[in-house]
Amino acid sequence: MNELLTFGLFAFTxxxxxxxxxxxxxxxxxxxxxxxxxxxxKTAKKASMVSFVIIVMFAFAGQLLINxxxxxxxxxxxxxxxxxxxxxxxxxxxRLGKVKIKDSEVKTYVNDISITPLAIPMI
Numbered sequence: 001m002n003e004l005l006t007f008g009l010f011a012f013t014x015x016x017x018x019x020x021x022x023x024x025x026x027x028x029x030x031x032x033x034x035x036x037x038x039x040x041x042k043t044a045k046k047a048s049m050v051s052f053v054i055i056v057m058f059a060f061a062g063q064l065l066i067n068x069x070x071x072x073x074x075x076x077x078x079x080x081x082x083x084x085x086x087x088x089x090x091x092x093x094x095r096l097g098k099v100k101i102k103d104s105e106v107k108t109y110v111n112d113i114s115i116t117p118l119a120i121p122m123i
Contacts, residue, residue, distance in 0.1 A: 015055075018055070019051070019055075024118075027118075028043075028044065028047075028118060031113055031117065031118065032044075032113070042114075043113060043114045043118070044114075046114035046115070046119070047113075047114045047115070047118040047119040048119075050114070050115050050119035050120070051119045051120075054119070054120065
């Protein structure tokens with residue numbers, strides 16, 4: 001029983017760290033600032049479901065996929081470093097951009113941000 005509790009705590013903290021709800025919250029609020037509460041709720045539900053499906057898929061098939069393509073841990077370290085470097089350079093440039101959306105484009109906008117900027121990269 002003690003081993004099961006330890007594993008459960010380890011799994012919870014791993015998923016909590018992976019998903020990072022406190023860090024994603026500010027990004028979500030900024031990206032959905034122009035939406036009403038109904039569309040904001042729809043966006044949050046869709047992004048959460050897509051994130052859950054992707055995490056479960058990679059939990060079961062991730063090792064198979066990595067072995068299929070022959071990717072090593074060192075490759076992940078190098079690519080992760082490059083991505084963090086590029087993100088840091090982008091932050092240093094401090095370019096601000098504000099997108100104004102029309103009421104006719106709200107449905108398209110909700111479908112777009114719920115999957116690509118919110119669900120997949122935020123994992």
